[in-house]
Amino acid sequence: DAGITQSPRHKVTETGTPVTLRCHQTENHRYMYWYRQDPGHGLRLIHYSYGVKDTDKGEVSDGYSVSRSKTEDFLLTLESATSSQTSVYFCAISDRGYYGYTFGSGTRLTVV
Amino acid sequence: GENVEQHPSTLSVQEGDSAVIKCTYSDSASNYFPWYKQELGKRPQLIIDIRSNVGEKKDQRIAVTLNKTAKHFSLHITETQPEDSAVYFCAASRETSYDKVIFGPGTSLSVIP
Secondary structure (H helix, E strand, C coil): CCCEEEECCEEEECCCCCEEEEEEECCCCCEEEEEEEECCCEEEEEEEEEECCEEEECCCCCCEEEEEEECCEEEEEECCCCHHHCEEEEEEEECCCCCCCEECCCEEEEEC | CCCEEEECCEEEEECCCCEEEEEEECCCCCCEEEEEEECCCCCCEEEEEEECCCCEEEECCEEEEEECCCCEEEEEECCCCHHHCEEEEEEEECCCCCCCCEECCCEEEEEEC
16 A cells, blocks of 8 residues: 555553554655654654665654664654654655655554 | 744635635745645645746646745645545655655645535
8 A cells, every 4th residue: 555554553552661663665765754743733754764774853853763774664763652752653755855755554652 | 944834724615615725934945845635544645746946836626826935835726525625734845855844734624515
C-alpha cells in the first residue's frame, strides 16, 4: 500500500519507558521524515534523513532520536516516553527531498 | 525559523458552494507550496502544488494562487462535494533537496449536503 508501512499502528506505553516506531519503504527513496500530528499544530517535523546514516533534527526533536542503517528503514525512538509525546506519528518518504511526500498510515501512540 | 500560518481553522460550506483557504509564510526564500488533504483517519495526500514562477494553477475543481510579494497563497475549491470534507494542510519549502517542508496547522473543511 503506497510502498510505505509503519509499525505498530497503535501502541499504549507507560511514562518513562523507551519506545521505537518503525517506518519501512519499498520505493528506494532517499529522503525519509518523521512528523507528529497534534490538534491545532498540524504536522510538525521531528527528524529527517537524507541518506543511510545521514539524519538531522526538525523543529520538535527534543526527546526523540532516529536511526537509518538501511535505505528502507527509518526508526524513531522515544528515549523515555512522556505524556506530552502522546500523538499520531507519521512517516513520509520523498525521492527529491521536498516534492511529493508519500505518507505512511500513521502510528497512534498513547503514553499513560 | 520558518513559519506557515493558515486560516480559517474550520470551514463549513453548503454543497455546491466554493471554499477558500488562505496561508501565509515567513521565509521569503520559499518557492514551493504544496497542499495536502487528509480524510478522517487517513494519511495526508498531496493534491496540488505551485511553484513561485507561476501565479496560479488549476486542476479540475481545485486551484491555487500565489502572491510572492505578500507571501500569501490560497486554495480554492469550487462546486464543493461531500467528499471534499477533510483537513487541508498548506505547506512551504525551498526547492532544494535538503530543505524541509513546513506545514500549516490545517483547516477542517465540512461540506454540508
